[in-house]
Amino acid sequence: MPLELKTGRVVAGMEHRAQTMLYTLLMAERYKADVPSGLLFYTHTEEVVKVPAARLELKGLILARNEIAGYMVRRHRVVGVKRAQNTGHQAGDDLDSESFLPPTIDDERTCKRCYALDTCMLYRKAVERVEDHSSPIADIYALKTAHLTPTQLDFFKTWEALISLEEQDLMRFKKELWTMAAKERETKGRCFACMVIDTSYCPPAPIAASQKEGKIHQHTYKFIRKVTEEGTSLLNGHMSCGDAVTISVEPDLLALTRGFITELTPTEVVVGVDHELNINNILSLCNVPATLSHDPFSSSSSQDNRVVFRIDRDELFSGMARIRENLAQLFYVDGDTRRLQLVVDLMPPEFEDNMDDDATEQVSAATHLNEHQKEAMKKVMTAHDYALILGMPGTGKTTVIATIIKALVSMGKTVLLTSYTHSAVDNILLKLKGNVDFGILRLGNVDKIHPHVQEFTPAARQRASTVEQLEHQLITPPVVATTCLSIDK
Numbered sequence: 001m002p003l004e005l006k007t008g009r010v011v012a013g014m015e016h017r018a019q020t021m022l023y024t025l026l027m028a029e030r031y032k033a034d035v036p037s038g039l040l041f042y043t044h045t046e047e048v049v050k051v052p053a054a055r056l057e058l059k060g061l062i063l064a065r066n067e068i069a070g071y072m073v074r075r076h077r078v079v080g081v082k083r084a085q086n087t088g089h090q091a092g093d094d095l096d097s098e099s100f101l102p103p104t105i106d107d108e109r110t111c112k113r114c115y116a117l118d119t120c121m122l123y124r125k126a127v128e129r130v131e132d133h134s135s136p137i138a139d140i141y142a143l144k145t146a147h148l149t150p151t152q153l154d155f156f157k158t159w160e161a162l163i164s165l166e167e168q169d170l171m172r173f174k175k176e177l178w179t180m181a182a183k184e185r186e187t188k189g190r191c192f193a194c195m196v197i198d199t200s201y202c203p204p205a206p207i208a209a210s211q212k213e214g215k216i217h218q219h220t221y222k223f224i225r226k227v228t229e230e231g232t233s234l235l236n237g238h239m240s241c242g243d244a245v246t247i248s249v250e251p252d253l254l255a256l257t258r259g260f261i262t263e264l265t266p267t268e269v270v271v272g273v274d275h276e277l278n279i280n281n282i283l284s285l286c287n288v289p290a291t292l293s294h295d296p297f298s299s300s301s302s303q304d305n306r307v308v309f310r311i312d313r314d315e316l317f318s319g320m321a322r323i324r325e326n327l328a329q330l331f332y333v334d335g336d337t338r339r340l341q342l343v344v345d346l347m348p349p350e351f352e353d354n355m356d357d358d359a360t361e362q363v364s365a366a367t368h369l370n371e372h373q374k375e376a377m378k379k380v381m382t383a384h385d386y387a388l389i390l391g392m393p394g395t396g397k398t399t400v401i402a403t404i405i406k407a408l409v410s411m412g413k414t415v416l417l418t419s420y421t422h423s424a425v426d427n428i429l430l431k432l433k434g435n436v437d438f439g440i441l442r443l444g445n446v447d448k449i450h451p452h453v454q455e456f457t458p459a460a461r462q463r464a465s466t467v468e469q470l471e472h473q474l475i476t477p478p479v480v481a482t483t484c485l486s487i488d489k
Helices: 014-031 055-085 108-112 117-126 138-145 150-179 182-187 279-285 321-329 337-343 357-365 371-381 397-410 422-432 451-456 467-475
Strands: 003-006 037-042 047-052 191-198 219-225 244-249 253-264 268-273 303-313 415-419 440-442 479-483
Touching: 003 014, 014 037, 014 047, 014 055, 108 117, 108 138, 117 138, 117 150, 117 321, 150 253, 150 303, 150 321, 182 191, 182 303, 191 268, 219 303, 244 268, 253 279, 279 303, 357 371, 357 397, 371 397, 397 415, 397 422, 415 422, 422 440, 422 451, 422 479, 440 451
Parallel strands: 003 037, 415 479, 440 479
Antiparallel strands: 037 047, 191 219, 191 303, 219 268, 244 253, 244 303, 253 268
């Protein structure tokens, strides 16, 4: 029976009940059992409400789901058609002339309380180009969008369309999990087919007692190719260490669990997942009596051939939602106006004419830098907004960045080190490791972080037992390193 926790007051309204009823459907599908009801627990009053999975209400939820799905599919169809028609044109040119969102509710009280109000009004203005001076939400609409210029609206529409184009390609790959057999998808380089669990594998000891809290996954398994199957090297495809994956049992249990590739060789793949892969339980879910299958431990073979898995690359693990939300944040009425001007309006960045004494001292102390590198460092030290350092590979950009970080910390500043990829972030940290006397906090999935800088992660530290200790671990380090996709707002 599903249990949903709520921290607010007891309302047991349709939203709360609908969520609980949907959980009954998910559990019934996953565990192949009848789930007639669920429980709502309100922590504020410690009251428990039983929510029956009523047939008519479930039917209404499914119809509402189908309507929402219809709009989502319509968006991608519109994008696909417009992309074909506008080949060679700039993305965003007439790309979304047809509305893909449902019409607004136009109820002032409801809209004011809606969590998606800012985003809804932004899309209405930038994408649908609605002019509204008389509807019940006209005042709200003006409040949320009147500050935006035509250039800013065009910018949002163009880049949101680009995100949707990339999202469409990811969706195409995601559909292959249901529409393409494992062996066929393996030929595309996006799947490992006919894999079985290596029962002789013993996961290595974690780097610290608190390692468990630092990982997405809780269980680690090694998979090898089934003895009776011949396959190419596992290194020949497009999957590599750190990639997000889903693990399925074809054809009964698709996306049974998800996790990350932690090790990969031509013949073996080690995966960390978020659910235990209990063979007997999987057999029961597939309606295969475990007693009719051979005992894998009765022979010298280390393979458990009773269940054959497929390991698929999870194309939508990170998704585009955070990227789209971070884009939208620029345009909200209470957003960062200065950043909007710099990024969208292309306002030139501002610099001081001269460095202060502390900055001058730091540049002078960087005797290992050449003159061009020192000029780049001076530009950064005088920047009000941002400074771009451009250089060919091997010209010392990483060295300059590491030197700038040390200089800024020496001046009492805090530094956010970020990049689109984990490897780029960790390359800088490898430059700093062993050469600094200040703390570094590396945030992110431990499975994707370079082993030589994992000592900077929260997982490698002694587990905090008080709020004060936790604050000390998270706030004290002057340098915080993470990827762009881990940053909100």
